[in-house]
Amino acid sequence: MSASKPPLPAAPTQQTDGSAIRDTVTGSERQILRQIWRQPGISRVELTQHSDLAQQSIHRLVDGLCARGIVAMGPPVPGTGRGKPSPTLRLNGAHAYTVGISVNVNVIDICVMDQSGRILAERAMPRDRGMEEELGRIRAVIATLGAELNLDESRLFGIGLSIAGYHVGGTQMNAALPLHDWSLIELGPLMSARFSKPVWVNNGGNTAALAENMMGIGNHVRTFAYLSFNYGFGGGLIHDGELLTGGFGNAGEFGGMFDETDRPLRPALQLLVEHLAGYGVEIPSITYLRERFDPNWPGVREWIEKVQPAHIRMVNAIIAVINPQAIVYGGQIPPALAQMLIDGIRIFSEARYGVAAPRPKFIISQLGGTASAIGAAMVPLKEGFY
Template sequence: MSYTPRHLIRAPFLRGGRNADVASRNERHLLSEIHRKPGLARAELISHLDLTQQSVHRLVETLAERGLLRIGDPVPPKGRGQPSPAVFLNPDYAYTLGISINTDKAGVCLMDFAGGHDTLTIDIEGLNREPALDRIEEAVAKLTTSSGRSEDKLFGVGFAIAGYHVTGTQYNAPLPLQDWSLIELGPLLSGRFKAPVWLENGANAAAICENLMGVGRHLSHFAYLSFNYGFGGGVVMNGKLLRGAHGNAGEFSGMFDNENNYKRPALELLIRRLNENGLSITSVDRLKREFQPDWPGVADWMDEVVPNYNRMMNAICAIIDPQAIVFGGEIPRKLAEMFIARTEWFNRPRYGIARVVAKPIISEIERDASAVGAAALPFTSEFFRGS
């Protein structure tokens, strides 16, 4: 039997019997609206949902009784009518843990049900899987203790790893993470953390975070570029993560053949070029913290990479037509600005009118977006209308 985290959800979170969901379809719709607009008046929910007033009132009451919602003070109506109570997600209902694995760092995030979160970053460079997990468990214990959360409120764990999805809960990660690759991570991690675990690749998890807390608050269609040791990405369409048939939609490195694979915007390749030019940059984290545009080797590397970068940018626009292309992952801001300045659109006007193209945007999310997105994954998977 294939691994699925839903079978491991603890009974107190379920609506009914053993095979029940945590929320019905209508409850998920209502929770999604409140998640998107905290403090929305109960009366306003009716205009956002295809439900009667009585149904909305009943759903709110039921969810409040279960502890998922908090009822606030009455909100004055925008027009005629009586004041209606504000409705909020209850942050104390449950929490999740998010873990992201990169080649040199791991991010750990604790997120409450209302989306409040705290993060830690730990060094795992050179560590195999088990010693790295030991360090991650120490960070989890630190976050849980400092937040005052009890284990019985842990709904689940979201886990994100750099690399592409293969099958089941197996991922194919970069060489420094070979010990994590091509094994069933779901059962392994569920046993380790004594909780259901939802898995995603790191770039998709970062795109989920961007969708919830970044440009997704204003835009419904965007591509997310994840500049890390390798290079990947994610796609959000109609406000939801597009995973594709095999879980690898947005795996933009797949556009490059063997020859051009070494001329793609992966930060590993830039680090290699910098070291060839006499600098000692040992990790992606150090590159992000210390990057300078005038370092020897940067200009030459950009000249080699930009033609492939421009083909990729134009392919993204031609295929998915997003409103924006977000530069995220671990790219230094100054390097992202260099790429954006050299973006060339292959836009051939017709009758004097050119196609509208995506706007390049640098992500404003400073904390580990993959860890935050991973922490959101159990909630978006089970309580809301998708990621």
């Protein structure tokens, strides 16, 4: 590592339970960094308008963050008032980077992200082997990307791992049968030992919701539900700008709303693949489904009609219990298929005295099918800095 580079803040040698790390920056520094994340190029004087900190405190904290290489000062914005123009501020992406790994039934997505949230690289690899062999392949891909991007490995702050499954305790996840060898084991210590870096473990719905919050509609909406359509079906919740995980880490597991009667009727993409096979449409993977989806395939509209009643009940339950400003359709669902589901939604609540309760907007995510990997890469940044 070059002597001119400031050292990284202290980080844990091993992250085993997904809990927040709060000693990388102070609470006041975190407040400033969040604002710069939301508004790159904000001037130092403008920070006072978005914070309860005194101007002198902001100047001192910004100077400290710049000295540590976390924030970079830019040229001032001219014509912003009397006196000396205030410098603009940006996050220094070169200060650190993270890696996000999303393990789904058919594919493993890998995302490399710098500290400013810029995606440096993404890779997808088929998930068709045992966990041990796949971990070796993941490590090789990360090393290749690091070499291609000329990254200093000492700048790797941490790794986020997301699994398509629900949390059962510690860093143990319980995933679908094709991911049985990733299930019911402590993934945090295993991954941390393998990569010699801190590792945060979450379910894929939570990390996808976090990505949407930090890089998508979260810039405009404070409370929303994220529906994650993958091999199975889950999701995540953002409440007042923060990821809501619940008492056991599984808030937003919307698949749990379906009983044994409705479970075959939930909008899980693997069920669509099986349904289309009965119409002679062969879909080799969920990735293929997203990339090649045709709403005119035989059987698509029949499947929509089949799952729509359960889907509508779920949406109305979310509205009644969570009262979100928006419901986001994400995961690996093809946008055209998401729109077909949205078009058939019926809201149960009725207007009273001619006035209806506010209804959420239904939005198709623009982050693409790798949102869970993007969010996994963001988890170490969120826990360490934002």
